[in-house]
Amino acid sequence: MYRHILVPLDGSAFAEQALPHVRSLVMVSPDPVDVYLVSVAPMLQDRSVTMVSLYPFYIAQDHLEMARRELEQLEHDLRTYLAQVATTVSEWGAACHTEVRFGSPAEEILAFAETIQADLIVMSTHGRSGINRVVFGSEAYKLLRMSTVPILLIRAREMVGAPNA
Template sequence: MMARVERLGPEMHQNILVPLDGSELAECVFPHLRALVRPGHTHVHLLSVLTLGLGDRTVALLTTYPPGLQLSTTVMARAQVELRSYLQGVAARVREWGAVVRYEVREGNPAEEILRYAEEQGIDLILMGTHGLSGLGRWVYGSVADRVLRGAPCPVLLVRPQRPESGTQNTERRT
Protein backbone atom coordinates (compact mmCIF):
# COMPACT_ATOMS: atom_id res chain seq x y z
CA MET A 1 0.00 0.00 0.00
CA MET A 2 1.29 3.42 -0.93
CA ALA A 3 0.77 6.40 1.31
CA ARG A 4 1.23 10.06 0.55
CA VAL A 5 3.66 11.53 3.03
CA GLU A 6 3.46 15.21 3.83
CA ARG A 7 5.44 17.47 6.08
CA LEU A 8 3.63 17.87 9.36
CA GLY A 9 3.18 21.42 10.45
CA PRO A 10 1.35 22.92 13.40
CA GLU A 11 -0.76 25.08 11.09
CA MET A 12 -2.33 21.98 9.54
CA HIS A 13 -4.27 20.49 12.42
CA GLN A 14 -6.67 22.14 14.82
CA ASN A 15 -8.58 19.07 16.14
CA ILE A 16 -6.20 16.30 17.17
CA LEU A 17 -7.40 12.99 18.61
CA VAL A 18 -5.00 11.14 20.90
CA PRO A 19 -6.22 7.67 21.93
CA LEU A 20 -4.64 6.67 25.25
CA ASP A 21 -4.72 3.51 27.34
CA GLY A 22 -2.33 4.55 30.10
CA SER A 23 0.64 2.69 28.64
CA GLU A 24 4.10 4.05 27.86
CA LEU A 25 3.47 3.00 24.26
CA ALA A 26 0.46 5.30 23.98
CA GLU A 27 2.35 8.16 25.63
CA CYS A 28 5.24 8.02 23.13
CA VAL A 29 3.18 10.48 21.05
CA PHE A 30 3.50 13.37 23.54
CA PRO A 31 6.64 14.98 22.02
CA HIS A 32 4.92 14.99 18.61
CA LEU A 33 1.71 16.35 20.08
CA ARG A 34 3.57 19.16 21.81
CA ALA A 35 5.21 20.13 18.50
CA LEU A 36 1.80 20.27 16.79
CA VAL A 37 0.02 22.37 19.42
CA ARG A 38 -0.62 26.00 18.47
CA PRO A 39 -1.48 27.76 21.73
CA GLY A 40 -5.08 28.92 21.74
CA HIS A 41 -5.86 27.28 18.38
CA THR A 42 -5.34 23.55 18.80
CA HIS A 43 -8.07 21.39 20.31
CA VAL A 44 -6.75 18.11 21.69
CA HIS A 45 -9.20 15.27 22.27
CA LEU A 46 -7.97 12.56 24.65
CA LEU A 47 -9.88 9.30 24.34
CA SER A 48 -9.68 6.04 26.27
CA VAL A 49 -11.79 3.02 25.37
CA LEU A 50 -12.71 0.31 27.84
CA THR A 51 -13.25 -3.06 26.23
CA LEU A 52 -16.51 -4.51 27.53
CA GLY A 53 -15.55 -8.16 27.34
CA LEU A 54 -12.85 -10.56 26.32
CA GLY A 55 -14.80 -11.85 23.34
CA ASP A 56 -11.91 -11.98 20.92
CA ARG A 57 -10.90 -15.53 20.03
CA THR A 58 -7.20 -14.67 20.11
CA VAL A 59 -7.53 -13.57 23.74
CA ALA A 60 -9.25 -16.87 24.53
CA LEU A 61 -6.37 -18.74 22.90
CA LEU A 62 -3.79 -16.88 24.95
CA THR A 63 -5.53 -16.93 28.33
CA THR A 64 -7.76 -19.13 30.44
CA TYR A 65 -10.76 -16.83 29.86
CA PRO A 66 -13.52 -18.22 27.65
CA PRO A 67 -14.63 -16.08 24.68
CA GLY A 68 -17.35 -13.61 25.60
CA LEU A 69 -16.48 -13.33 29.29
CA GLN A 70 -17.89 -10.05 30.56
CA LEU A 71 -16.01 -8.00 33.09
CA SER A 72 -17.95 -7.31 36.28
CA THR A 73 -19.77 -4.03 36.77
CA THR A 74 -17.54 -3.23 39.75
CA VAL A 75 -14.36 -3.78 37.75
CA MET A 76 -15.69 -1.67 34.88
CA ALA A 77 -16.74 1.15 37.22
CA ARG A 78 -13.31 1.15 38.88
CA ALA A 79 -11.60 1.16 35.48
CA GLN A 80 -13.78 4.11 34.37
CA VAL A 81 -12.74 6.11 37.45
CA GLU A 82 -9.06 5.26 37.00
CA LEU A 83 -9.09 6.15 33.30
CA ARG A 84 -10.88 9.45 33.93
CA SER A 85 -8.33 10.33 36.61
CA TYR A 86 -5.48 9.41 34.26
CA LEU A 87 -6.96 11.48 31.41
CA GLN A 88 -7.54 14.41 33.75
CA GLY A 89 -3.82 14.41 34.61
CA VAL A 90 -2.80 14.18 30.96
CA ALA A 91 -5.26 16.97 30.08
CA ALA A 92 -3.69 19.26 32.69
CA ARG A 93 -0.25 18.67 31.18
CA VAL A 94 -1.44 19.29 27.60
CA ARG A 95 -3.27 22.47 28.68
CA GLU A 96 0.10 23.81 29.89
CA TRP A 97 1.19 23.72 26.23
CA GLY A 98 -1.68 26.07 25.35
CA ALA A 99 -4.12 23.56 23.87
CA VAL A 100 -7.84 23.44 24.50
CA VAL A 101 -8.38 19.92 25.85
CA ARG A 102 -11.32 17.63 26.32
CA TYR A 103 -11.29 14.00 27.34
CA GLU A 104 -13.69 11.10 27.27
CA VAL A 105 -13.86 7.44 28.26
CA ARG A 106 -15.95 5.16 26.06
CA GLU A 107 -16.79 1.49 26.18
CA GLY A 108 -16.60 -0.91 23.26
CA ASN A 109 -14.20 -1.99 20.56
CA PRO A 110 -11.20 0.39 20.67
CA ALA A 111 -10.74 0.78 16.90
CA GLU A 112 -14.46 1.25 16.27
CA GLU A 113 -14.82 3.81 19.07
CA ILE A 114 -11.75 5.76 17.93
CA LEU A 115 -13.10 5.92 14.37
CA ARG A 116 -16.59 6.85 15.56
CA TYR A 117 -15.23 9.62 17.79
CA ALA A 118 -13.07 11.00 14.97
CA GLU A 119 -16.09 11.16 12.68
CA GLU A 120 -18.39 12.71 15.32
CA GLN A 121 -15.92 15.40 16.36
CA GLY A 122 -14.55 16.37 12.92
CA ILE A 123 -11.02 15.36 13.88
CA ASP A 124 -8.21 16.64 11.58
CA LEU A 125 -5.50 14.23 12.76
CA ILE A 126 -5.34 11.04 14.81
CA LEU A 127 -2.04 10.73 16.67
CA MET A 128 -1.38 7.36 18.26
CA GLY A 129 1.33 4.97 19.34
CA THR A 130 1.86 1.55 17.79
CA HIS A 131 3.97 -1.52 18.44
CA GLY A 132 4.59 -1.86 14.72
CA LEU A 133 3.86 -5.60 14.89
CA SER A 134 3.60 -7.62 11.72
CA GLY A 135 2.91 -11.22 10.79
CA LEU A 136 1.99 -13.51 13.68
CA GLY A 137 2.18 -10.73 16.28
CA ARG A 138 -0.42 -8.68 14.42
CA TRP A 139 -2.64 -11.73 13.86
CA VAL A 140 -2.50 -12.83 17.50
CA TYR A 141 -2.92 -9.42 19.12
CA GLY A 142 -4.75 -7.62 16.35
CA SER A 143 -3.83 -4.08 15.61
CA VAL A 144 -6.02 -1.23 16.73
CA ALA A 145 -3.60 1.14 15.01
CA ASP A 146 -3.89 -0.78 11.73
CA ARG A 147 -7.69 -0.73 11.84
CA VAL A 148 -7.69 2.98 12.64
CA LEU A 149 -5.19 3.70 9.87
CA ARG A 150 -7.33 1.89 7.30
CA GLY A 151 -10.68 3.34 8.41
CA ALA A 152 -9.90 6.88 9.53
CA PRO A 153 -11.73 9.84 7.99
CA CYS A 154 -8.57 11.96 8.41
CA PRO A 155 -4.77 11.63 8.39
CA VAL A 156 -3.26 9.29 10.99
CA LEU A 157 0.21 9.70 12.48
CA LEU A 158 1.49 6.47 14.04
CA VAL A 159 4.44 6.71 16.40
CA ARG A 160 6.55 3.76 17.49
CA PRO A 161 8.28 4.01 20.85
CA GLN A 162 11.94 4.96 20.96
CA ARG A 163 14.33 2.21 20.10
CA PRO A 164 16.66 1.77 23.08
CA GLU A 165 19.74 1.24 20.91
CA SER A 166 19.30 4.43 18.90
CA GLY A 167 17.12 6.70 21.01
CA THR A 168 15.12 7.60 17.90
CA GLN A 169 11.44 7.26 17.15
CA ASN A 170 9.87 5.93 14.00
CA THR A 171 6.85 7.75 12.63
CA GLU A 172 4.52 6.75 9.85
CA ARG A 173 1.85 8.95 8.37
CA ARG A 174 -0.93 8.11 5.98
CA THR A 175 -3.32 10.61 4.44
Protein backbone atom coordinates in the same frame (compact mmCIF):
# COMPACT_ATOMS: atom_id res chain seq x y z
CA MET B 1 -3.19 23.53 10.31
CA TYR B 2 -4.80 21.04 12.62
CA ARG B 3 -7.38 22.42 15.04
CA HIS B 4 -8.95 19.21 16.42
CA ILE B 5 -6.36 16.55 17.27
CA LEU B 6 -7.46 13.18 18.63
CA VAL B 7 -4.99 11.20 20.73
CA PRO B 8 -5.93 7.65 21.74
CA LEU B 9 -4.19 6.60 24.97
CA ASP B 10 -4.28 3.27 26.75
CA GLY B 11 -2.35 4.23 29.87
CA SER B 12 0.94 2.79 28.61
CA ALA B 13 4.25 4.56 28.20
CA PHE B 14 4.22 3.29 24.61
CA ALA B 15 1.00 5.17 23.83
CA GLU B 16 2.29 8.31 25.52
CA GLN B 17 5.20 8.48 23.07
CA ALA B 18 2.75 10.23 20.72
CA LEU B 19 2.45 13.19 23.09
CA PRO B 20 5.72 15.00 22.18
CA HIS B 21 4.53 15.01 18.56
CA VAL B 22 1.19 16.45 19.61
CA ARG B 23 3.05 19.10 21.61
CA SER B 24 5.04 20.07 18.51
CA LEU B 25 1.86 20.45 16.48
CA VAL B 26 0.23 22.56 19.19
CA MET B 27 3.26 24.79 19.64
CA VAL B 28 3.64 25.65 15.93
CA SER B 29 -0.03 26.25 15.27
CA PRO B 30 -0.96 29.90 14.78
CA ASP B 31 -4.57 29.01 15.63
CA PRO B 32 -6.03 27.60 18.84
CA VAL B 33 -5.89 23.81 18.98
CA ASP B 34 -8.27 21.45 20.74
CA VAL B 35 -6.71 18.16 21.82
CA TYR B 36 -9.02 15.26 22.58
CA LEU B 37 -7.61 12.45 24.69
CA VAL B 38 -9.61 9.23 24.40
CA SER B 39 -9.21 5.91 26.13
CA VAL B 40 -11.18 2.92 24.94
CA ALA B 41 -11.55 -0.10 27.17
CA PRO B 42 -12.42 -3.19 25.17
CA MET B 43 -15.56 -4.88 26.41
CA LEU B 44 -15.13 -8.49 27.39
CA GLN B 45 -17.71 -10.96 26.22
CA ASP B 46 -20.83 -10.62 28.30
CA ARG B 47 -21.07 -13.72 30.44
CA SER B 48 -24.33 -12.73 32.12
CA VAL B 49 -26.48 -15.13 30.13
CA THR B 50 -24.13 -18.02 30.83
CA MET B 51 -24.02 -17.16 34.53
CA VAL B 52 -27.79 -16.98 34.84
CA SER B 53 -28.26 -20.33 33.12
CA LEU B 54 -25.56 -22.11 35.13
CA TYR B 55 -26.04 -20.69 38.60
CA PRO B 56 -28.94 -19.86 40.85
CA PHE B 57 -30.28 -16.32 40.54
CA TYR B 58 -28.66 -14.98 43.70
CA ILE B 59 -25.17 -16.03 42.55
CA ALA B 60 -25.73 -14.49 39.11
CA GLN B 61 -26.88 -11.26 40.76
CA ASP B 62 -23.65 -11.18 42.80
CA HIS B 63 -21.63 -11.72 39.63
CA LEU B 64 -23.44 -8.91 37.81
CA GLU B 65 -22.96 -6.53 40.73
CA MET B 66 -19.25 -7.36 40.92
CA ALA B 67 -18.86 -6.84 37.15
CA ARG B 68 -20.67 -3.48 37.39
CA ARG B 69 -18.36 -2.34 40.22
CA GLU B 70 -15.27 -3.40 38.26
CA LEU B 71 -16.48 -1.50 35.21
CA GLU B 72 -17.12 1.62 37.30
CA GLN B 73 -13.64 1.34 38.84
CA LEU B 74 -12.05 0.95 35.42
CA GLU B 75 -13.88 4.02 34.13
CA HIS B 76 -12.82 6.02 37.20
CA ASP B 77 -9.19 4.96 36.77
CA LEU B 78 -9.20 5.87 33.07
CA ARG B 79 -10.79 9.28 33.75
CA THR B 80 -8.20 9.98 36.46
CA TYR B 81 -5.37 9.00 34.13
CA LEU B 82 -6.69 11.14 31.25
CA ALA B 83 -7.18 14.11 33.59
CA GLN B 84 -3.52 13.90 34.60
CA VAL B 85 -2.37 13.85 30.97
CA ALA B 86 -4.82 16.66 30.15
CA THR B 87 -3.13 18.87 32.75
CA THR B 88 0.16 18.54 30.88
CA VAL B 89 -1.45 19.10 27.47
CA SER B 90 -3.20 22.23 28.74
CA GLU B 91 0.18 23.64 29.77
CA TRP B 92 1.11 23.64 26.07
CA GLY B 93 -1.68 26.13 25.42
CA ALA B 94 -4.19 23.70 23.94
CA ALA B 95 -7.75 23.27 25.08
CA CYS B 96 -7.84 19.66 26.24
CA HIS B 97 -10.85 17.37 26.45
CA THR B 98 -11.09 13.78 27.66
CA GLU B 99 -13.36 10.89 26.78
CA VAL B 100 -13.65 7.31 28.05
CA ARG B 101 -15.42 4.77 25.88
CA PHE B 102 -16.07 1.06 25.98
CA GLY B 103 -16.11 -1.25 22.98
CA SER B 104 -13.94 -2.03 19.98
CA PRO B 105 -11.01 0.44 20.17
CA ALA B 106 -10.75 1.14 16.43
CA GLU B 107 -14.50 1.57 16.00
CA GLU B 108 -14.85 3.79 19.07
CA ILE B 109 -11.88 5.96 18.09
CA LEU B 110 -13.32 6.48 14.60
CA ALA B 111 -16.80 7.24 15.97
CA PHE B 112 -15.34 9.78 18.38
CA ALA B 113 -13.19 11.31 15.62
CA GLU B 114 -16.35 11.86 13.61
CA THR B 115 -18.20 13.33 16.58
CA ILE B 116 -15.50 15.94 17.26
CA GLN B 117 -14.71 16.47 13.56
CA ALA B 118 -11.07 15.58 14.12
CA ASP B 119 -8.53 16.93 11.63
CA LEU B 120 -5.86 14.47 12.72
CA ILE B 121 -5.42 11.34 14.83
CA VAL B 122 -2.01 11.00 16.49
CA MET B 123 -1.14 7.70 18.08
CA SER B 124 1.70 5.35 18.83
CA THR B 125 1.91 1.85 17.51
CA HIS B 126 3.51 -0.95 19.47
CA GLY B 127 5.19 -2.07 16.26
CA ARG B 128 3.96 -5.64 16.34
CA SER B 129 4.39 -7.58 13.15
CA GLY B 130 3.99 -11.09 11.86
CA ILE B 131 2.32 -13.56 14.18
CA ASN B 132 2.11 -11.06 17.06
CA ARG B 133 -0.07 -8.77 14.95
CA VAL B 134 -2.25 -11.69 13.88
CA VAL B 135 -2.69 -12.90 17.47
CA PHE B 136 -3.01 -9.55 19.22
CA GLY B 137 -4.50 -7.56 16.35
CA SER B 138 -3.45 -4.11 15.34
CA GLU B 139 -5.73 -1.26 16.21
CA ALA B 140 -3.45 1.08 14.27
CA TYR B 141 -3.81 -1.07 11.16
CA LYS B 142 -7.59 -1.16 11.55
CA LEU B 143 -7.65 2.62 11.90
CA LEU B 144 -5.48 3.10 8.83
CA ARG B 145 -7.82 0.94 6.77
CA MET B 146 -11.06 2.47 8.02
CA SER B 147 -10.30 6.14 8.73
CA THR B 148 -11.11 9.08 6.52
CA VAL B 149 -9.17 11.30 8.96
CA PRO B 150 -5.39 11.64 8.48
CA ILE B 151 -3.42 9.57 10.99
CA LEU B 152 0.05 10.30 12.28
CA LEU B 153 1.47 6.99 13.53
CA ILE B 154 4.44 7.10 15.86
CA ARG B 155 6.43 3.89 16.12
CA ALA B 156 6.95 3.48 19.85
CA ARG B 157 10.50 2.83 20.92
CA GLU B 158 11.40 0.06 23.30
CA MET B 159 11.23 1.32 26.85
CA VAL B 160 14.42 1.05 28.87
CA GLY B 161 14.37 0.52 32.61
CA ALA B 162 14.47 3.40 35.05
CA PRO B 163 17.92 4.91 35.60
CA ASN B 164 19.87 3.63 38.56
CA ALA B 165 19.60 5.82 41.62
